[in-house]
Amino acid sequence: MSTAVADPGSTGSAPGVGSGSTGTPPPPEEQAEARFAQMLQKIARGDLLVVVMSFVFAFLVGSVLIIIADEEVRETLGYFFDRPSDALTAIWQSVTQAYGAMFRGAVFDGPGFSRIVEDLRAAGGSGTYVLFPALATGLRPLTETLTVATPLIIAAAGMAVSFRAGLFNIGGTGQLIVGAMAAGYIGFTWDLPIVVHLLIALLGGLLAGAVWGGIAGFLKARFGANEVISTIMLNWIATYLLFFALKTAAFTGANQSQPTSPSVSDSAILPSLLGSGFRLHAGLFLAAGAAVVLWWLMSRSTLGFQFRAVGSNSRAAQVAGISPSRTAFLVMAVAGALVGLAGAVHVLGTEKRLTEGVAGSIGFDAITVALLGRSGPVGIVLAGLLFAALSTGGRFMETNQGVPLDLVQVIQVLVVLFIAAPPLVRTLIGLRRVDHPGAGARVLRAQRATSGATQSSSAGTQTEADPATDPSAIPSAEVAAQDPGAPPPAAGSPSGAATDAATDADDPTDAKGDER
C-alpha cells in the first residue's frame, strides 16, 4: 500500500505569483484543507507495521509510568546501588503483574478459572460439570470486552466512512447521543410488538444519527462550514440537549427528581447472548454487520467510490462530475447513521436506559479506533477489540494491582500519538525508509536506464549515440509502429514541434511531494 499521497499543490498549478489574475492556484485555505485531508488519510491508512510498533512503544512508555507509580519500586530504587537486584526484581514484578492483571481483566481470568475448578473438584464434580462453570468465570472478562467493543466498532465504522472521504468528523459523541436518545425514547415510551419494537428503536437511533451528521454535512456543503468546528459544536448541543431532556417528564417518566430515564421495555431490548449473568448481547452481530457494510460501501458501492474520490482529490472528482458538496452531505449522513446506530445499540443492549453519561467516551474512542484500524473493516474490528480490552483490563488492573486507570488512558493516547508520527516510529525501530510515491515506476525506469546506459558518457562523443541500436528504444518504438501514417524519421520535414510541446518539468524527484 502506498502510504504517501502526491500533493496536488506541488505540481502543475501555475507559479504562485506568476500567472496574473487568472489560473492562480486555489486560495490558501483550500490548499490547507486539502493538505489536512491528506494528512488525515495518511494517518488513517498508515502502515501496519507502524500501528503494531506504536502499540509496543506505547506499552513501553506505559511500563515506565507503572514503575514510577509503584511505591515498592521507588523504595528499592532508593538503595539501588547497594542492591540493584532488589530494584530490578521490583520493576519486573510491577510491570508483569500490572500487564498480567490487564490481560486477566480483559481476556481470560486464569486464577478465577482454576479456583472454580478446584472448588468443584473438591465438591466431587468432574467433566463438563466442572468445565462449564469454570469457563464461565474464566471467559467472563472476554465477554465483557466484547460488550464494550460492540458500540465502539459500530461507531468506528461510521468514523471510518468520513475519514476515508477526507472529512474529519469529530462529532461521534453528538451523533451517538442523539442515536441513544431516539432509540431510548422509542424503547421506553412506545408500545410495539416484540421484534418490531426493537427494529423501530434501532432504526430511530440510526436516523437520528444520520440527521445529526447530516446537519454538519449540510453546513459544509451549503456554506462551507468546517466540519471539525461544526461537529464539535453539535457534540455540545447534543450533550446539553440530553441533560435538558432528562429534566423533562417526557424522558424521566414519573420520577422527575432523578436525571435518568425509565428502563427500555423488554420488547425493545437487544437479546442477551449468554443469559442473564452476562452483559453480552445481540448487538455483537450488528457490530460484525457494520464492518461488512463498511467494506461493501467503500469497496463495492458507487457511493463509496464517490466518497473515496472526493476524499482523495475532491477537485478531480468534481471535474469528473461528482459533486463534492453533495458527497460531503451524504458522507456525514452515512457516518452519522452508523454512529447513531452505535448509540442505539449501546442503550438497547448494554445500558438499557438513558443517563447523563450514557455516551461515555465512546464517541471519541471511536475516532481512535478508526484511525488505529486504518479505516478498514478488519482493522476496525481488531482495533475495537483491542481498545475495549484495554479499558476492561485497565479497570481490573486498577482494582487488582492499584495501578490507576488513568495510566491505561495514557497508553491509549500514546498509541495514537505514535501512529500520527510514522517517521518517529520508523526511526525508533531503525527503519529509515525513503517514502517515495513513484518508487514503483522509478524502478522500471531505472532498469531501462541501466540497459540504456551502455553508451559512453565521455565528453568526446559528439551526438554519436545511435538511437537505432539503443536497446531502451524498443518499447517506445512500438508506438511509432502502430502509426503507419507517420513519416520515416529522417525524411520529410520534421518541424521539431512535438519535442517541446510539454511545458512543465516532471522530473519525478520534484514533481511529487517528496517526503523523507
Add this chain to the structure above:
Amino acid sequence: MKLELRGITKTFGSFVANDAIDLVVEPGEIHSLLGENGAGKSTLMNVLYGLYRPDGGEIVIDGAAVSFSDPGDAMAAGIGMVHQHFMLVPVFTVAENMVLGHEPTRGGLLDLGAARTLVREISARFGFDLDPDALVENLPVGAQQRVEIIKALSRSAEVLVLDEPTAVLTPQETDELMAIMRQLRDEGTSIVFITHKLREVKAVSDRITVIRRGTVVGQADPSADQADLAGLMVGRQVSLAQDKAEATLGEIALQVTDLQVTDAAGIRTLDGVSFEVRHGEVLAIAGVQGNGQTELSEALLGLQETVHGSARLESRELVGRSTKQVLDAGVGFVPEDRTHDALVPDFTVAENLVLDQHDRAPFGTALAMSPKAVRENAEKLIPEFDVRTESAVSAVSTLSGGNQQKVVMARALNRELALLIASQPTRGVDVGSIEFLHRRLLDERDKGTPVVIVSTELDEVVQLADRIAVMYRGAILGIVPGDEDRDVLGLMMAGYTAEAAREAVAAGARTTDSQLADEGEIV
C-alpha cells in the same frame, strides 16, 4: 569560476535518478542541459544546489572539492538558482524580495535603502528595467523572473542555474531572457540552462549536454542537427511533424456566444468570448498561460460559479448545467492540470480510467460498481495507450507524469463524444508519446467530433489546429487559420490583434525562432 560535477550519482530507493553524471561548466559559458521530463536534470541541479545529497561523486569548484549540505552553502560558493516556479513573496517589493534571507541591517534595523540601491545598480548594468519599490505581484511574469535572477546575482552568483525558465514566457519574453543570458555570460557569469526545448537550446547555448534516464548520453555543439538532438534526447529517431489530412468540415456543433466568467473577487476573467466549432474541426485556443483559457474550458464544463452568455452544443445549452449533465451530454474533457484536476492519486489506474463514467453502464449502476468491467476496461486501455504501469491496480500516483497524462487522455477518448475539450493534452508526455496522442486527437477529429484544444505550446497549436483562436486577458483577440505565421501568433499572444501582428511581422519583427529558421539552422 569553473564548476565540475564528477560522477554524480543520486538514487531514490532502487531508482537511479542520476547515474555517474559528469558535467563541466567552463567560466563564462552557457551550458544547456537538455533532456526529457524525468531524465534527471532537476535532480542533478538539486544536488548541485545542496537540496539533495549525492550518493556518489563530487562537486569541484575551481579544482577544489566542495560539499553542500543546504542551499545556503551553495549560494555561499557562488551558485545561484532560478526555479521554474518562482520563490518570491508576492506582497513584497522587488527590493524586499531580493534581500530576503540576507537582509542588510543598520543598527539592528532593516536597511532597505541599501537594497534599493543594489537593485538599481544591477538593473542598470544588465538593462533589467526593474523598479525596486514595485510589488512583485503586480509585475508580469517575465519581470518576476528577472527579480529571481537579480536575487541570485545580488549574492554574487558566478554560476546561475535556470530551471526551465521559458515554460512561462511568451516567445517575445523568451527572446528577452536570452538576451539577458548572453549579457550575463559576456560579463563572466556561467549559466546552466535546463530545458527540453530544442530551438532554445540551439539559439543560446555554447555547449549542450544531453541527459537521458539519469546518464549523460552525449554532448553537442549548438550547430548540431535538431533531429539528431531530439533522437539523442529520446533514444530513437522521432518524427517531429504529424501529417494531417484536410479537415472535412460539418455542421456547426458548438456555438459559444458572449461567454463571460466572473471570479469570486468580482473580476471578469473571461470577457465576452464567442466562437463556433464545426464537426470534424480542431479549434485551438492559443495564448500564454493565465489569459482566460482555464476559465473558458471550465465554464463549458459547468465548473465555474458565475457564468453568463451561452454555449450551445447542437441544440443543448451547456451554460447553467452541472458538470455531470455536461459530461452526460457527451463532452469529453482533459483538464490542463492532471495532478490537481484529473486524477485521484490513491485510486488505481483502473479506477481513474472510469472516474467520469463510474456510475454508468457497464462500469456501475447507481448502487454498486462492477469491478470486472472496470478491470476489463483498464486491460483494454492500458496497452492501447501504452500506459507504463506495473499493473492495472497500481495507484495512479506511482506512474510518471507522462503516463498519468496518457491515463487522462485514454479516459476522455474512451467513448462516443459529442465534443472533446482537451487542455494541454500532451503536457509532460515524452516526445514519442506526443506523436501518438496527437494522432488520436486527429483521429477523433476525423471521426467527425468537434475538438477544442487549449494549449500554451505554439508547436502543438500549429500541429493540430484547423483554426486558431488566440486568447489574451480573458478575450479572444482574433481567430486565424491554422497555418498562420508563427511570428504573428507569437505577437498575438503578447496582445497584438491579428492585423497589427501581421503588419508588425511584415515590417520585420522576428523572433529568434524564425530568424534561425530562415538561416537554415532549425526546421
